[in-house]
Amino acid sequence: MARVVVVGGGLGGTASAARLAKLGHEVTLVERADRLGGAVGFLERDGYRWDTGPTATALPAVLRDLFRKSGRPLERELDLVPVEPMREHRFEDGSAVALPSGSRAAQQQAIDAGLGPGLGDRWLDWTHGFADTWNLLRRDYLERPYSPDHVGKETRATLTTRTTLHRAVTRAFKDERLRALALAGTVLDGHDPRNVPAWVGMTAYVEQNFGVWTVPGGMGALAGAMTKRLGERRVDVRLGTTVEDLVVRDGRATGVVTDGGLVEADLVVCAVDPRRLPALASLVRRTMPALPPVVCHLGLQGDVPALPHEVVLHGDPLLVVRTGGSAPDGGAAWTVLGRGRLAEDIVTALARRGVDVREQVRVRVDLSPRDLVETYGGSPYGVLWQGRTTLRHRLGTTTPVTNVFCAGAHAAPGAGVPFVGLSAALVAQAVGKA
Ligand SMILES: Cc1cc2nc3c(=O)[nH]c(=O)nc-3n(C[C@H](O)[C@H](O)[C@H](O)COP(=O)(O)OP(=O)(O)OC[C@H]3O[C@@H](n4cnc5c(N)ncnc54)[C@H](O)[C@@H]3O)c2cc1C
Structure with a gap:
């Protein structure tokens, strides 16, 4: 012992x-x-309760x-x-897609319907292209301590590829919205896709195959x-x-x-x-360190738009609305995450993207990336x-x-x-x- x-x-x-x-x-x-x-963990204020960090997880x-x-x-x-749909993506041209979790066929249909016929197949080509990468890295890298001397050439080559996620996405898609869809997770995690190796894109494959899950409450x-x-x-x-x-x-x-x-x-x-x-x-x-996003917890009352669990509003800044918090008296508890050029108040930026809750805000807690790093000691x-x-x-x-x-x-x-x-x-x- x-x-x-x-x-x-x-x-x-x-x-x-x-x-x-x-x-x-x-x-x-x-x-x-x-x-x-x-x-x-949770943050509680005036009867509202928000998740401080994760609101859902892939790979249960x-x-x-x-x-x-x-x-x-x-x-x-x-x-x-399971979270269903796992996420809704809204694009600057007004189009949107609610992406189902854990099903290839359902994702294909949703993308065809939301973004245009044929684009669902392009998305499936992209996600399915990571099947071998996932099997390889799961075995040699994610489920046992990695040692470059004890893995095959293929695993080493995958991990050290010169192809960046940005380049892989640009090659895979002509459609700007599909590019944004494929890069959103990486950008939200604080990275520049030009500096991220292509294999990191396999999270789209993982979410599609194993779904996105949450704990009720x-x-x-x-x-x-x-x-x-x-x-x-x-x-x-x-x-x-x-x-x-x-x-x-x-x-x-x-x-x-x-x-x-x-x-x-x-x-x-x-x-x-x-x-x-x-x-x-x-x-x-x-x-x-990869810095956290700007975080704004909102306690809302009144006529609040009904949104799915998570909505990604594409553009710069990238805004993500998470709606799963709990609230008193029929209200709603949202968390908004922001990345990129946030030159104005995040609730105003949200309104500019078509989600206007300025009149409904009763409580708000704003946290800068620095606040979060200080809170968690890193x-x-x-x-x-x-x-x-x-x-x-x-x-x-x-x-x-x-x-x-x-x-x-x-x-x-x-x-x-x-x-x-x-x-x-x-x-x-x-x-x-x-
Ligand atoms: C706003 C936000 C949203 C997120 N959303 C999601 C999501 O939806 N899905 C998802 O999967 N992930 C999400 N994440 C990421 C996920 O929460 C983290 O990656 C994960 O929780 C990190 O866990 P950790 O133990 O590595 O670090 P931390 O959670 O940062 O824990 C580090 C701990 O170490 C303590 N500590 C630090 N220094 C010292 C010291 N010197 N001595 C003693 N203790 C110390 C800190 O107090 C802290 O408790 C989110 C994170 C944030 C901040």
């Missing part, structure tokens, strides 16, 4: 802690905030696996239901379920405690220095931005893509310090519940049973 210290209690840290405790290790988790969950198998491998199955703790409930799971697994959770650095001697970590003193360890899992810990910072000096969006070499410059599951492992958005090829959940599974695999 090893004494493990997990740094950070976001989804990456809590998932790693739960899995390692189930494997028989003695786990201490150190979290600077007064609650677990990091970006996953990742959460199911996490709960099964750390104790009781997910279904005993939380409902996970809000994904924030996942933070409570993880808190409960850590209690059941007897993880020693130290809230309100900040890790200042790792203690590294002769290439091995012997513990972490916190503002409450030293915590000794045989293994350390870093589930925060490693740039924040001096002992690891020099290993990731060429990385930059960006929940992980590492910024700066070209194909980014994979070499960031830390993965294992690190040059033999008994230090990394989990969370900064150790994953992308932000989001699936990648972060997979990163914890990789740490558990690399560490193994007590």
Whole structure:
């Protein structure tokens, strides 16, 4: 049995802690905030409640696996239901498509109907083009700790391709709206598609095949379920405690220095931005964080337009409206995310795009990218893509310090519940049973 210290209690840290405790290790988790969950959680104000971070997730198998491998199955703790349609896209020319989740045929029909006959086939060609990439990377990269020396040529070539997502999309589509559709997720995650390798586009394939899912009442409930799971697994959770650095001697970590003193360890899992810990910072000096978007939580009353779970308003700025919050007295709780040139108030920008709720706003909470980075002690969006070499410059599951492992958005090829959940599974695999 090893004494493990997990740094950070976001989804990456809590998932790693739960899995390692189930494997028989003695786990201490150190979290600077007064609650677990990091970006996953709720914000409540005047009877309104919004998800602070994720409102939905792709690849539900990742959460199911996490709960099964750390104790009781997910279904005993939380409902996970498909989001239908998964997202509506509205374009500047007035056309729109509500994209169904988890079905090729339904996506094809929706695109033909919304954007024009024949375009559904173009979209299917694009998504289906990632089937082999997904199978390859799932096996060699996402579901086992990656080592360039232990994978085939094909996987290495896929991961190090010179083809950027931007170039692949430009080649695949003449239609500007399909291009925008294929790039929206990457832009929303804070990246310039010119710096992102083409394989990252496989998320469209994953969403099409496995669907997009949510927890009724809000994904924030996942933070409570993880808190409960850590209690059941007897993880020693130290809230309100900040890790200042790792203690590294002769290439091995012997513990972490916190503002409450030293915590000794045989293994350390870093589930925060490693740039924040001096002992690891020099290993990731060429990385930059991908910044969060501008966030505006709106508490609405009155005649509020009925929108699906998520609406993407294409253009610059890119605006995303998420409608799944809960509200008092028949009102609505929306979260608006903004990326790009936001030269005016986000609610005015929203009105200019045809979703005018200026008269309905009763409560609003505005959060800048900087507010979010300060709240979470780093960006929940992980590492910024700066070209194909980014994979070499960031830390993965294992690190040059033999008994230090990394989990969370900064150790994953992308932000989001699936990648972060997979990163914890990789740490558990690399560490193994007590
Ligand atoms: C507005 C927003 C919307 C999002 N929407 C979605 C979505 O719809 N779907 C989706 O899949 N993903 C979404 N995401 C992304 C997803 O929430 C994150 O990728 C994921 O939750 C990151 O988890 P993490 O554990 O890596 O990091 P975080 O959640 O950032 O957790 C890091 C934790 O470490 C703690 N910490 C930091 N430094 C220290 C220290 N020195 N010592 C101790 N503790 C420390 C922090 O307090 C925090 O609790 C969204 C994120 C945001 C912000």
